Amino acid sequence: MSTTFASFGLAEPILRAVDELGYREPTPIQAQAIPIVMQGRDVMGAAQTGTGKTAGFALPILQRLMPHANASASPARHPVRALILAPTRELADQIHENVREYAKHTGLRSAVVFGGVDIRPQVAALRHGCEVLIATPGRLLDHMGQKTVSLAQAEILVLDEADRMLDMGFLPDIQRIIHALPERRQNLMFSATFSGEIRKLAEAFLNDPVLVEVARRNATADNVEQIVYRVADLESKRAAVAKLVRERQLSQVIVFTNTKIGAGRLARQLERDGLNAAAIHGDKTQQERLATLEAFKKGEIVVLVATDVAARGLDIVELPAVINYDLPYSAEDYVHRIGRTGRAGASGLALSLMVDNDERLLVEIEKLIKRKLPPERLDVGPAQERPRRERRDDEPAARGRASSSRRGDSAAERGGSPRRRRPEGEPAASRAAGYSRDPFFFEPYEPRPAEEGAAAAAPETPERAQGSARRPRRPVAALLGGGGRKS
Numbered sequence: 001m002s003t004t005f006a007s008f009g010l011a012e013p014i015l016r017a018v019d020e021l022g023y024r025e026p027t028p029i030q031a032q033a034i035p036i037v038m039q040g041r042d043v044m045g046a047a048q049t050g051t052g053k054t055a056g057f058a059l060p061i062l063q064r065l066m067p068h069a070n071a072s073a074s075p076a077r078h079p080v081r082a083l084i085l086a087p088t089r090e091l092a093d094q095i096h097e098n099v100r101e102y103a104k105h106t107g108l109r110s111a112v113v114f115g116g117v118d119i120r121p122q123v124a125a126l127r128h129g130c131e132v133l134i135a136t137p138g139r140l141l142d143h144m145g146q147k148t149v150s151l152a153q154a155e156i157l158v159l160d161e162a163d164r165m166l167d168m169g170f171l172p173d174i175q176r177i178i179h180a181l182p183e184r185r186q187n188l189m190f191s192a193t194f195s196g197e198i199r200k201l202a203e204a205f206l207n208d209p210v211l212v213e214v215a216r217r218n219a220t221a222d223n224v225e226q227i228v229y230r231v232a233d234l235e236s237k238r239a240a241v242a243k244l245v246r247e248r249q250l251s252q253v254i255v256f257t258n259t260k261i262g263a264g265r266l267a268r269q270l271e272r273d274g275l276n277a278a279a280i281h282g283d284k285t286q287q288e289r290l291a292t293l294e295a296f297k298k299g300e301i302v303v304l305v306a307t308d309v310a311a312r313g314l315d316i317v318e319l320p321a322v323i324n325y326d327l328p329y330s331a332e333d334y335v336h337r338i339g340r341t342g343r344a345g346a347s348g349l350a351l352s353l354m355v356d357n358d359e360r361l362l363v364e365i366e367k368l369i370k371r372k373l374p375p376e377r378l379d380v381g382p383a384q385e386r387p388r389r390e391r392r393d394d395e396p397a398a399r400g401r402a403s404s405s406r407r408g409d410s411a412a413e414r415g416g417s418p419r420r421r422r423p424e425g426e427p428a429a430s431r432a433a434g435y436s437r438d439p440f441f442f443e444p445y446e447p448r449p450a451e452e453g454a455a456a457a458a459p460e461t462p463e464r465a466q467g468s469a470r471r472p473r474r475p476v477a478a479l480l481g482g483g484g485r486k487s
């Protein structure tokens, strides 16, 4: 007999929200985690984004906080009781969006704080009071320093994507935050991978945790078809992407590059080739990133070119395909990248491009996923290399380049277009047909000067992605007293 949400004993306002979201039955991680979190136990969760883990911790947290729900207007009656830390702005924002939905009938308040955006609206939100606070570590420390947040009544702490937070050098920040919390509290930690460092972190801060895990769908997932294409040279890669998108009729694809400058350049070139493409990376403003993500989810953008850091934690349901424009420097990133596709039982496609020089990277990937990926040759003849760009029916014959004022007119800056989730059963391709076009997304992407600079050519770093001036970091291994992974 399969579990139902009602069988957990969740309060009616929570069940109603879940029902309204169309969740019919709990995912495996939810079935395991919800009862344990409701009991107040610490949890070590082995699950990644896409498994439903957010509801797996958020629903029972809301349940535990229900006795504190009140309709008082006084902020003092709405102190932070649950703190959820996430590595990136996008993930923090998505968690918040989910929590807001789950909590909307409960009277419990939530707020989110992350770097790279004006701190003042966040201060106002914190002043208003929130029982659930979602935060990236750096910005939370800024608020703590400015005394715009109090964590004195926090009773639950969640570390989401803990492995990624360690990779990004957040350990010292996390430690400082943990020290500011009351000692008696429930701790939940989620991680997609289990390195020695993660185990040490778990030992250090979880109290007799229950391990909940769902089978990793990524490295061994049978439902992700993986193909590596060998192309003649770097120049052929862009044409290869365009060819693959067209020939395989991909309606929604994330293309991963190793550098920000590479992402921006590729998006512009694909646009010139007549594909609706946009880049998302750490040098973009938060508004730009969220607007681009929205447009991609709605099907207005077909090709989203992303760096690993920017793509981390993006909640895009049933992404049909990913393309590795560059093989990643770290084999683990390959696993994370292909984990974006083939979600929730849907079959996925992971295509990778390599040149002869990339042999070593491919060997590392094969070692990690314990599977051979014999490269196939992909020829991109001159004809495909620069396909003539056909004018779309609804497009004026001559079009100017996006101006900054135009850009300022983007959906996000107008206050955001209403979020539209894809109705169940509606394929991505059909969504692409009836969208309202925002000119911003159909102009060639214009980089800001910084993007073309030397720094932009370097692989993206978390500090840049977080967008705030950050403290120098000590190596994770030193803090954990072990021989950690070099980054």
Ligand code: AMP
Residues within 6 Å of the ligand: 022, 023, 024, 025, 026, 027, 030, 048, 049, 050, 051, 052, 053, 054, 055, 315, 317
């Ligand atoms: P997450 O792994 O938490 O990022 O969730 C991935 C996606 O699955 C999100 O879009 C959730 O809204 C959705 N989701 C979570 N739980 C369920 C469920 N039980 N049934 C259907 N969709 C779900």
